[in-house]
Amino acid sequence: MVQAIKPNGTLRFVTIGSWAPVNIPAHKVRVRNRDGVYLPAIITSIPPHFMTAEQKKAVPKISDMAIDVGATSAEEVKNQFKIDIGAPVVPDVRFxxxxxxxxxxxxxxxxxxxxxxxxxxxxxxxxxxxxxxxxxxxxxxxxxxxxxxxxxxxxxxxxxxxxxxxxxxxxxxxxxxxxxxxxxxxxxxxxxxxxxxxxxxxxxxxxxxxxxxxxxxxxxxxxxxxxxxxxxxxxxxxxxxxxxxxxxxxxxxxxxxxxxxxxxxxxxxxxxxxxxxxxxxxxx
Ligand SMILES: [Zn+2]
Missing domain, CATH: 3.40.630.10 (Zn peptidases)
Structure with missing residues (x-):
């Protein structure tokens, strides 16, 4: 669930149910907006190019992860993408x-x-x-x-x-x-x-x-x-x-x-x- 919208337009989230942090980054998800439309998004990760040797070995904390809907500002997320805090998020996987x-x-x-x-x-x-x-x-x-x-x-x-x-x-x-x-x-x-x-x-x-x-x-x-x-x-x-x-x-x-x-x-x-x-x- 979306917890907060960051100034750079990415979304802080909380997990619901039992998730291991190691299974979360770099996956596709969908975020449901105010109109009930599911918007595709990616769980953020730091590109390996920018990772330190230590970061490559460590598992990031969920509080350090974010969801990227392809926006560049909080205003865009709220006004154009119509995403509010509390928005449900689901893995984007086809059967x-x-x-x-x-x-x-x-x-x-x-x-x-x-x-x-x-x-x-x-x-x-x-x-x-x-x-x-x-x-x-x-x-x-x-x-x-x-x-x-x-x-x-x-x-x-x-x-x-x-x-x-x-x-x-x-x-x-x-x-x-x-x-x-x-x-x-x-x-x-x-x-x-x-x-x-x-x-x-x-x-x-x-x-x-x-x-x-x-x-x-x-x-x-x-x-x-x-x-x-x-x-x-x-x-x-x-x-x-x-x-x-x-x-x-x-x-x-x-x-x-x-x-x-x-x-x-x-x-x-x-x-x-x-x-x-x-x-x-x-x-x-
Ligand atoms: Zn279960």
Whole structure:
């Protein structure tokens, strides 16, 4: 979000959610102006020609970065570009499907991919006769403290919940024995992170169904991270699981998701929802 307009026409900004400063400079973004128009812009960086040897090695602080919309004065930014403080800023990345690898490339798969899976789950279940009522919800601001989930959980008051996630993949930097969220290894079912220990009986039920149906799945014991499931758990104690579709390079401008992982997550979710009834839920 734009924090202030500097006299030279660049914009100071703050990050929303968890960004590593090293992933920010020199990328393309879009800034939404007063009229709702998205203006392309670049995150500033000092050209290598002007960097000292020390600067080349150091990671700049976010407070030293700025967004350059191509203006040369603050007046131009305010009056011609119509950009105010508080203007939202997003990475400027186009979605691509790489068909030779069956991989999607894009931004914010955490949690656009969960959102897509939720919509497709409803589509798959449309018109089917189930023993449970399904309520789906999208909630905002998970990345800044699970705020949306605190509102939706009170409205829905679930007896059971499945939280879709776009969890960060660990398969490009972890030793094989530590990989728990690998691309093309199926949906990740999280045992714990810093916000939740999931209901072990519900977790086992879903893993067993994946095994029985031949759907790839992996489980993850995380030392960091958090998710909306924690809020649901704390509100009513409703058995909750976290079903994530692995996202390589989450929380950066570019990320990958394997389409087959998406399909597996969808299949598993639909299968589980079709199998639920009061007796099964009572066992959790
Ligand atoms: Zn995230």
């Amino acid at each position: 691509e499907y790489l068909d030779h690898r069956d991989v999607m490339l894009g931004k914010a798969f955490d949690n656009r991919i969960g959102t897509a899976c939720l919509a497709d789950t409803l589509r798959e279940l449309d018109g089917q006769d189930l023993d449970v009522d399904i309520v789906a919800s999208l909630s905002a601001q998970e990345e800044v403290g699970e705020r949306g989930a605190q509102v939706t959980v009170k409205k829905i008051q679930p007896d059971l919940s499945i939280v879709f996630e776009g969890p960060p993949a660990d398969d490009t930097f972890s030793p094989e024995y530590m990989i728990q969220t690998g691309m093309k290894r199926g949906p990740m079912l999280r045992d714990r992170d810093t916000s939740i220990i999931v209901n072990p009986r519900f977790q086992k039920y879903v893993l067993d169904r994946a095994g029985a149906k031949g759907i790839k799945a992996q489980r993850a014991v995380r030392t960091g991270g958090g998710n909306d499931g924690a809020v649901i758990n704390l509100y009513s104690g409703a058995p909750t699981i976290v079903l994530g579709i692995p996202v390589r390079y989450a929380h950066t401008p570019y990320s990958y998701v394997a389409f087959e992982d998406y399909v597996s997550a969808l299949k598993l979710t639909v299968d589980v929802l079709k199998s639920l009834n009061a007796e099964v839920i009572g066992r959790f």
